[in-house]
Amino acid sequence: MAESAQATQKRQWGMVIDLDKCIGCQACVVACQSENNIPVNEEAHFNQRRAIQWIHIQRYWEGEWPHVKARFIPVLCQHCDNAPCEPVCPVYATYHNTEGLNVQVYNRCVGTRFCANNCPYVVRFFNFWEPAYPNSLKNQLNPDVTVRSRGIMEKCTFCVQRISRVRRQAKNDGTPIADGDRALNPACVNACPTDTLVFGDLEDPNSRVSKLRDKELVEGGRGYHLYEHLGTSPNVIYLKKVDKHAVEEPAHA
Amino acid sequence: MLQGDFQPKKPTRKQLIKLSIFGLIGLVPLTALVFFFMFLFSAWLGKPMAVFGYDEGPTQPIAFPHTRHVQELGLDCTFCHRNVTKGAAATIPPVGLCMTCHKVVGEGLPEVEKLQAIYDSGKPIDWVRVHRVPDHVHFNHQAHILFFSQRDAIAPSQVCATCHGDVGGMVKVKQARYLKMADCVNCHRDNGAPTDCVTCHY
Amino acid sequence: MKLTRRQFLGLVGGGGAAAVIFQACGVPEAELFVESTNQIPEDLVSGLDNWYATLCRQCPSTEGIVVRVMEGRAKKVEGNVDFPVNQGKHSARCEAGLQALYHPDRIAGPLVRTGERGGGQWEEVSWPDALGRLAQQLRGLRDPAALVMVTSPENSYSGLVADRFVTRFGGQRLRYETLESTNVRRAVKLVYGQDRMPDFDIENSAYILSFGADFLNTWGSPVRHARGYGQFRQGDRERGTHVHVDSRFSMTGASADEIFFVKPGREGLLALSIASVIIEDGMGNTAAADALTDGGRIDMGRFAPDRVADAVGVSADRIHSLAHEFAEHRPGIAIGGGSAAAHTNGLFNMIAIYSLNHLVNAVGVPGGVMFNPQPPIRDLPAVSTVSSFADWQKLAGQMRNGGVGVLMVRDADPMYGLPGATGFRDASFNVPVIVSFSNRMDDTTALADIVLPEHSYLEDWDIAVPDHGPGYQTVGFQQPVIRPFFESRGAHLGTRSFADAIMTLAADLGLDLGLPATFAEMLQDGAAQLHGEGRGSVTATDFRAFWNGALQRGGWWDANARSAEAAVRPPALPAQEEAPQFDGSGTFHLIPFASASLMDGRGASLPWLQATPDPISSATWRTWVEINAKVAEEMDIREGDLVRIVSSFGNPDASSAEGIEALAYPHPGVPPDVVCVPLGQGHRGGTRYEKGRGSNIMSILAPRADTQTGALAWAATRVSIQKTGGWVRLPKFENTVPDFPRDEEQEVIKITPTDT
Known part of the structure; x- marks a missing residue:
């Protein structure tokens, strides 16, 4: 029965980010804000270093004028298989699910912020304020996503509401979940104008992400994990930026 | 001493x-x-205690008798709550749907007159909520209805009572089950549904 | 019994705690109700989403989008996969259209000024009343030419209605663009003989040589360019090479393989030098070389790398090798625009740059410059012309002399974006009636007498031709995805479609526009013409099916309908260099740039865009000035120092003549003699999100224009930088994430010299 096959099929959601394509345009950032009801980051939030961006673009300088370069890297929750944020949660509000997602359960969270401190990627954000929207802007809020209240950690979910919706749809229709389905892709992936971000099931050998992983990471190409040495085994794979002028691996930051 | x-x-x-x-x-x-x-x-x-007088179910702006409509007339649940097999919310029907019958039926009854007055004013009815899942929970009617009706080969409207009790027999609708997380999880476990947090909490 | 202070506090505290607990456990009252609406459409399933295809009109690039609608509310914008311009992709700006729709400060009905002009006192009137007042004013005009209509440059049916109205009335129409593209358009006309902007086929290109144009970020059709760029980088073909030439460090420059900093305004000279090497070494198309040099009569030797190297600021060897690289990697494209086109020699620069494409056979071929054919709809104004700075100066003069009786402004904010030195804002006080169609209180609307708020584009109909098309005939259909937000206010209040309002006005004035009676019929008429073509993406036997099909797909296009005129004989290159001229006494060249999110200020009212970090500085919410890190150190300027940017120009009023204030952001990428300031902030009017925020760099620009076209030379101002002594923390995303890496041994961004 197709249905039970759906239910029992093992999945591992993952993402491949090709740094050679990223142009730093911030389309993913705003798409994420819109999809996930992230409160508007006011000026004071930036000043207090409390701005929330589940996916954000970091920019690193290299060299000085006139031989200067700036490099962009989109960073989001790496959904680590061995996540440092998980064991420190005293209330089991963050855990790893069977589909490779690092999940934040809002109603369990008591706001200790231990997880944010333990995350080396700095992709967990704390709601220091009650989210405030003018009434008319509330019309835009996505009903599929909880509006988080003050005192709660939040982070990238790989748009689990979309996964959930597509899974339900697939179950009703008796069809498999298609790789690269735009209804399944997280909002950032659909927005990315250069196709830097690719999302899919790492368990499915025919998905684009697992093909890219096999080619670039397993067989030794441009693939790498962010902070590999920490042993977090992330589900997000980065592909190295290509720079013909680079003599070797250049300096950082 | x-x-x-x-x-x-x-x-x-x-x-x-x-x-x-x-x-x-x-x-x-x-x-x-x-x-x-x-x-x-x-x-x-998850259930207001009797002291608050909620045991009987809340008083609604129009005393809608489910008994009359379901038991006596034999209307199917999905006739009014039509969204239940299609979407997350079962939905309360629009006033317009009531009026398909009540333009003529029940003329003179005080509650029906109330309904007709509301329809003519073009305003919505604010029903008092009886069932409310806790915050941060995404409950989807469609998935539950379709699962049980397909597994047990029954009509969708026969599934409703699993959680809502025999609404057709209630004059005043009240909550039949606690609908707290333990309740949900037990049922999920019994029926082989996922018990992963993210199934409902996102 | 005496209650001690301690006891009292204890009781108060206890009571407070109880109140908090009760409050926290309670359920908000609204949650206790579940509403059953009076009437809903039969097919509406609440909780299910529908995606409607329409067009994004936030920027002139006109992307096709799909909007997720649930229960009559727009929830999310995504790119329309079918639409050929953006092919499913979108930008941050498209996304924020939702906030424009649900903006808390949207104008909800026609307004008439009651107090002084610009005083912000309004009275709400009904649509018939407001239109009646406007009609009365128009009837009272002695000279019909005293009607001036200012709109954005757009190829759409609403543009056509505006056009017809103005021509039949006998007035003047101007098309406003803040960072105007006059020079680029003129060069495209001269070099390629094209009336429309061409498409740059980046996807299939092997080499891109871009001059000044921030084409991945704000210039032209950024989403389309970026989509192609992803394929250009890591597609099915060999990885392309991108070299960027600029006088500032832009996002496009950051993405390029190599960036060359030239002296401002010398981009054209560099292009000519590259051309001279290609011709000299016989690497280019000989026929094109012959034509470009006018049969050898133009001495290209004077542009030889060693003769121009000093003036350009790039070494002769590098110019030489660059020319070889460009000629050897085919197909390659040269793209010019941005600040390179915004000097007094802007047209010269553009002609030199775009002529390079002739030399490397990149005109009209895949991977090169593809021409956009005219759309198959009669009447649709497919030539997008932009009013040049000279036109605006002329208009300001007219306004000053009382030659303008009614100024109507739609989808443009000239009071904000025209340089202060034109005196446009002050001159507007001599105009008896200013009418704004904006639904937000922008700078122009704040000075208006009558405000006729138009629908958001998500509530309105239109048919538009994307200015930067995909290289074949493409027509976009815009449909309302939700019912007008203010519909509940009744027929005489709320917002209206611009075209409907103008057509009502025309009927009132007894003007025959020569168009169908209603805008709806007009659109159907346009669609019927497409239907009659019987080809392209949507074909159907009956019209209803065609109409529905086109609306579902978001438009009509025919990938086979490409431009026929492929063979263009290039005109001769300029015989000698035209040097840029600069105004102002300062030590720095001022290069303003369109903000990545706010563009020219049109996005400033949307909080998402305000909070979107700039790609280079990661700054938000403020106006900053980019200055070279070393120079800043010498001048003892740190990040966040409040500095004054002084040019000798500005409004006659004293405040801006003294320059504008901005927060310093020193970074290593700025050339030492350049400062860069983003546009977008410094609105005098505006909504809660932009009012009184930052400074407007346009206000201190020198009123310099291109010597040939009269286009504003917005990069031709020299300024000085003064410390004011103030310091404000620059709100930026950088540092929200602490400095990486935490481990010195591990790079965040790994780089490989070889592509696999």
């Missing part, structure tokens, strides 16, 4: 007055505490 034995001393009148005043003042926090725990319990069990 032994030396050093405790000798109850009759309190003076002044002391009595003082103590009784303290006692009365003490009653206030005690009552508050009792109410607080009652509140806590009711919140915990």
